[in-house]
Amino acid sequence: xxxxxxxxxxxxxxxxxxxxxxxxxxxxxxxxxxxxxxxxxxxxxxxxxxxxxxxxxxxxxxxxxxxxxxxxxxxxxxxxxxxxxxxxxxxxxxxxxxxxxxxxxxxxxxxxxxxxxxxxxxxxxxxxxxxxxxxxxxxxxxxxxxxxxxxxxxxxxxxxxxxxxxxxxxxxxxxxxxxxxxxxxxxxxxxxxxxxxxxxxxxxxxxxxxxxxxxxxxxxxxxxxxxxxxxxxxxxxxxxxxxxxxxxxxxxxxxxxxxxxxxxxxxxxxxxxxxxxxxxxxxxxxxxxxxxxxxxxxxxxxxxxxxxxxxxxxxxxxxxxxxxxxxxxxxxxxxxxxxxxxxxxxxxxxxxxxxx
Amino acid sequence: xxxxxxxxxxxxxxxxxxxxxxxxxxxxxxxxxxxxxxxxxxxxxxxxxxxxxxxxxxxxxxxxxxxxxxxxxxxxxxxxxxxxxxxxxxxxxxxxxx
Numbered sequence: 001x002x003x004x005x006x007x008x009x010x011x012x013x014x015x016x017x018x019x020x021x022x023x024x025x026x027x028x029x030x031x032x033x034x035x036x037x038x039x040x041x042x043x044x045x046x047x048x049x050x051x052x053x054x055x056x057x058x059x060x061x062x063x064x065x066x067x068x069x070x071x072x073x074x075x076x077x078x079x080x081x082x083x084x085x086x087x088x089x090x091x092x093x094x095x096x097x098x099x100x101x102x103x104x105x106x107x108x109x110x111x112x113x114x115x116x117x118x119x120x121x122x123x124x125x126x127x128x129x130x131x132x133x134x135x136x137x138x139x140x141x142x143x144x145x146x147x148x149x150x151x152x153x154x155x156x157x158x159x160x161x162x163x164x165x166x167x168x169x170x171x172x173x174x175x176x177x178x179x180x181x182x183x184x185x186x187x188x189x190x191x192x193x194x195x196x197x198x199x200x201x202x203x204x205x206x207x208x209x210x211x212x213x214x215x216x217x218x219x220x221x222x223x224x225x226x227x228x229x230x231x232x233x234x235x236x237x238x239x240x241x242x243x244x245x246x247x248x249x250x251x252x253x254x255x256x257x258x259x260x261x262x263x264x265x266x267x268x269x270x271x272x273x274x275x276x277x278x279x280x281x282x283x284x285x286x287x288x289x290x291x292x293x294x295x296x297x298x299x300x301x302x303x304x305x306x307x308x309x310x311x312x313x314x315x316x317x318x319x320x321x322x323x324x325x326x327x328x329x330x331x332x333x334x335x336x337x338x339x340x341x342x343x344x345x346x347x348x349x350x351x352x353x354x355x356x
Numbered sequence: 357x358x359x360x361x362x363x364x365x366x367x368x369x370x371x372x373x374x375x376x377x378x379x380x381x382x383x384x385x386x387x388x389x390x391x392x393x394x395x396x397x398x399x400x401x402x403x404x405x406x407x408x409x410x411x412x413x414x415x416x417x418x419x420x421x422x423x424x425x426x427x428x429x430x431x432x433x434x435x436x437x438x439x440x441x442x443x444x445x446x447x448x449x450x451x452x453x454x
Contacts, residue, residue, distance in 0.1 A: 118370065142394070149397040152404045159370055181385035182401060185370040227378060229369035250369055 006290060008064040012264040012275050013055065015069050015077040016045055021099045022136030023122075025163050025205055027195035028072065029278045029328065041278060045267030048079040052086055054269045054284060059090055061289035068120075068262070070097040070275065075107065081114060088115035095120060100147030101140065108150040119151055120188070123160040126174035134168060145182070152183040159186040165205040166192075169215045173222055180226040187230040189219050189249075194338055195276050195328040202329070202338065209343045213241050216249065223248035235321045237340055238314055239347040254319050257302035263293065273301045276324035279333070304333035308344060376412050379405050 017030050030041040046054060058064065067087055074080065074096050087094045095118040096111060103111075103119070111119075121144050124131045131141035151158045160179035162172060176187055191212050194202050207215075216232070223230045233252045236243055243251045255261045256273040264275040269285045271292045272278075279301055281292045291297070306320040320326070326337040336344060371378075383405050390398045 145393065145397055149400045153400040155404065155407075157370065157372075159368060177385060178389065181382050181389055183374070183382060183404065185372070185374075186368055188368050226381065227375075229371060231368040233368060 003063075004290065006062050006293060007259050008062050008261070008263065009259055010066045010068055010262050011058060011062070011064050012068045012070060012262050013058075013083075014071060014264060014266045014275070015074050015080065015083065016072040016267055017043060018076045019071055019073040019099075020076065020101055020137070021073065021140060022197070023099075023163075024134050024136060024197065024201045025165055025192050025194075026197040027193060027276055027328075029196055029276070031196035042266070042268055042270060042280075045077075046269060048082060050269075050285070051079070051267075052082065054265065055083065055086055056090075057284060058265060058289060059092060064092065066093045066095070068095040068097060073102070074098050075102040081110065084111065084114035084116065093117045097121075098147075099135065099137075099140065100144035101137070103143075103147035103150065105150045105154075108147070108154055108156060112154055112156050117157065118185075119148075119156065119158040120161055121148055121158055123148075123162060123175055123179050123184075125168045125171040126178050127171060130168050130171060134163070134165065145178075148182050148184070157185050158183070159188055160184045161188040161190065164189060164191045164207060164212065164215055166207045166211065167205060169207055169211050172215050173218050176219070176222040176226065176228070176230075180228055184228065187219075187223075187228060189215070189230050189232050190234045191232070191236065191339065193234045193276065193322055193325050195325055199329060206338065206342070209240055209339075209346055212236070212339075216241065216243075216246050220246040220248045235318065237318055237321050237347070239312065239318075240340070240343050242348075253317050254321075254323060256323075257293075257295075257298045261293075273298060274324055276322060277301065277327055277333075278324075279327065301333060306334055306336045306340065308336055308340070308347075374408065376409070379409050379412070383409075 017028070019028070030039060030043060045051070069080070069083065071077075075098050077083070084094060094116050096116050097120040100121045122135070123144060124134045128141040131144070132138050148158050148160070160175070162168075162175055164172065172189070179187055192198065192205050192207060194206065198205065219230050222228075229250065230248070231250045231252070235253050236251060238244070243249070254274075262274055264272045265284060266272065269283045270280045271282060271284050271289070272280055281297050284292065301323070304323050305315060306326070309315045309318065309320045312318070321337045321340050323333045323337065326335040327333045329338050330336075330341070335341070383402070386398055386401055386405070
């Protein structure tokens with residue numbers, strides 16, 4: 001009998017919606033706070049036995065060898081050790097995304113013992129005041145440096161995540177330098193992608209096209225200088241910036257609906273196409289994984305592309321950027337996401353003109 | 357720059373292994389940054405770098421290279437017997453400092 005279970009490169013599990021930081025750029029969808037976008041996302045989390053049942057079901061119904069645990073703040077989840085043990089027993093590698101505040105030495109050792117292969121931690125600047133301000137938490141900078149030093153000391157692996165906003169883009173090079181010196185195995189350079197609480201800080205944080213372009217030049221040179229991989233996983237539209245010029249960086253487009261997808265399970269078992277979208281496909285405790293990600297169920301998400309992009313020959317790859325950001329900021333998956341919307345007049349031919 | 361020791365993981369790429377050159381460069385940068393950062397953290401990082409360099413030295417010299425590598429990857433290899441001073445000395449030797 002043919003095995004029809006879907007292949008997933010990775011599954012994201014949002015362990016908890018609670019957090020001990022209040023990052024200005026936070027995209028957690030349950031944090032939408034503006035009056036124009038009232039927060040109606042389901043809140044809460046399952047108890048431990050039901051959470052383990054949920055994860056077992058996800059792994060039973062898919063071919064998935066890697067799970068990323070995120071939040072909220074992942075380490076606030078009291079039964080995290082049991083979750084890690086389950087993944088370890090099922091021979092599934094795990095990554096923990098954390099702000100590092102609770103990642104003291106015993107927790108690092110315990111996590112490594114339970115099979116955590118990689119930690120992802122924010123490093124937003126080499127300046128304490130900038131990192132703390134963007135994190136909405138005094139002491140965040142010192143805490144994250146201590147956490148990554150503990151990981152390095154115990155020969156664990158981590159990547160540093162830089163969320164590029166108007167406030168910290170000038171600090172990118174120094175941040176990469178510190179991350180490399182501390183032993184980071186890679187850098188995630190994500191342009192600020194508004195959602196959640198970040199939606200409320202759009203004006204203060206959203207970088208200009210020129211600022212992002214300049215930062216990419218800096219990142220490209222630093223990747224060569226330090227021989228470190230730098231990934232830009234928030235899509236950058238080629239009509240706005242010629243990403244092929246940055247040969248030392250890697251770029252990604254929306255992978256929703258493909259094997260590159262990172263389907264996201266929330267703490268209640270709701271499955272979404274990615275961690276940035278508010279679109280709920282259904283609840284995994286009630287339906288099968290295959291049914292939840294069927295082409296029919298995914299179509300409203302995968303087929304949504306802004307009208308502006310229809311003439312472009314890269315339409316199917318680029319898809320207009322991050323449609324989840326369009327959904328959160330402008331109420332529609334097929335709207336132009338902010339980076340495109342605010343820079344559309346600077347979009348260059350021939351990418352958008354070839355089919356006209 | 358991504359190369360053949362790079363592995364894709366979710367939406368990012370990571371260097372699964374660090375090269376000898378990476379470690380030397382890290383040690384040099386740490387020295388440069390040491391005035392601005394918590395000395396306790398610098399000490400921890402220097403020890404970790406020194407251990408990784410010692411490991412490189414060991415597998416370059418020993419005949420039972422694969423066994424050492426396996427022990428290292430499973431965390432069974434006990435290199436952390438050296439003192440902090442020894443680690444500092446090693447890093448300083450690498451940097452060509454007294």
